[in-house]
Amino acid sequence: METRRLEYFVVLTSERSFGHAAARLRISQPALSQQIQRLERDLGAKLIDRSVTPFELTQAGIKLLAHSRKLLDDLEEIDALVTDSRVGRVGRLRIGIVPSLLYGDLPAMIRTFQGLFPGIDLRVSKENTNDVVDMLSMAQMDVGLLYSKPRGEVLSHSELYVDPYVVVLPSDHPLAVQDEVSLGQLHDEELLMFPRHGAPEAYDGMIAACVAAGFSPRRTMISGTTYTDQIGFVAAGLGVSLLPSRLATVRMNGAVYRPIAAPAVTSIATIVWNSSVQDPTKGIFVDWFRRRVRETAPAPLRR
Incomplete structure (x- = not known):
């Protein structure tokens, strides 16, 4: 019939x-x-x-x-x-996001996307930078949200926004009374950092900024932690830290945030994907997310 x-x-x-x-x-x-x-x-x-x-x-x-x-x-x-x-309006999308970006605007944007495209099954996991890059390269993840611009034959990225670093100080630190702090004023401080393998670009950027300010920082490596853990270590008096300004929304007794005086130290949030894998669902997310971030996020990159 x-x-x-x-x-x-x-x-x-x-x-x-x-x-x-x-x-x-x-x-x-x-x-x-x-x-x-x-x-x-x-x-x-x-x-x-x-x-x-x-x-x-x-x-x-x-x-x-x-x-x-x-x-x-x-x-x-x-x-x-x-x-x-x-x-691509129906499908599965695996997203890896570094812990520091969970405290900014991006999680709410992911939720908005889910509401607009209910047929797409979003699976979001928190990963460090190297793991996201490795999984993207092996097609075990579809999209990464990073403070990094990974390089590779199969990886593409788009810059989302610039995020300046702030200094995290113990609340009773002498520099805490200042409205802003220059990097040179940290030359005698113990700088809490992640090991380089976790986020090579961020690590190298901090070291280069300190060297440009005239000193090589005294470093204490904090493994297996997040930026919020570093804030806790600062509050405990174990040193000072540099972190993206969007994490300054995390309030903790004993720690304060101060902007870095010019020249500023910045990080760039990026969206990363494997360009060798053709997937219309991924294309919808990447295009929508880039447009949404640039329309709504503070200090967007205009290209």
Whole structure:
């Protein structure tokens, strides 16, 4: 049985006139009548009582109408699902985000995206920079949100926004009374840092900034922790720290944040993906996310 004949039947019952239904379907009235007769032959039952004007549906016609409407609605949903899958509005997306970006604007934007595209199954995990890069390279992750611009033959990235670093000081530190702190004033301080392998670009950037300010920092490596843990270590008096300004929303007794005087030390938030893997769902997320961040985030990069 052709679904086209069921469509004709549903339109006919809606119009209650062969002439009006034929005009709506853009076919001739004899052609419509012929298709309805073929449908009746296929089913082996009369669907329309033509002895009255306007015609009436038989019991078989009433039952077929209910089933036809449901079937055609289901087919329409299937067609929509196929289209959504083809263009990427249905699918799975694995996102890796470094811990420091969980304290900025990006998590709320991920949630907004999920609301706009409910057919996309988002799976978000917190990872360090190197792990995200490795998983992207091996196609074990689809998108990364980093404070880094990884390089590689298969990796592409787009800069989202610039995030200046701030200094985290014990609240009773002599420099805490200043409105801003220059890096040179930290030359005698114990600088709490992550080991280089966790975030090479951030590590190298901090060291280079200190060297440009005229000193090589005294470093205490803090392994297996997050920036928020570093804030706690600063509050405990174990040293000072540099971290992206968006983490300054984390309040902790015993620690204060101060801007870095010019020249500023900055990090750049990026979105990263494996360009060798073609996936329309990933493309939708990357395009939407770049546009959304640049429209709403403070200090966006304009290129």
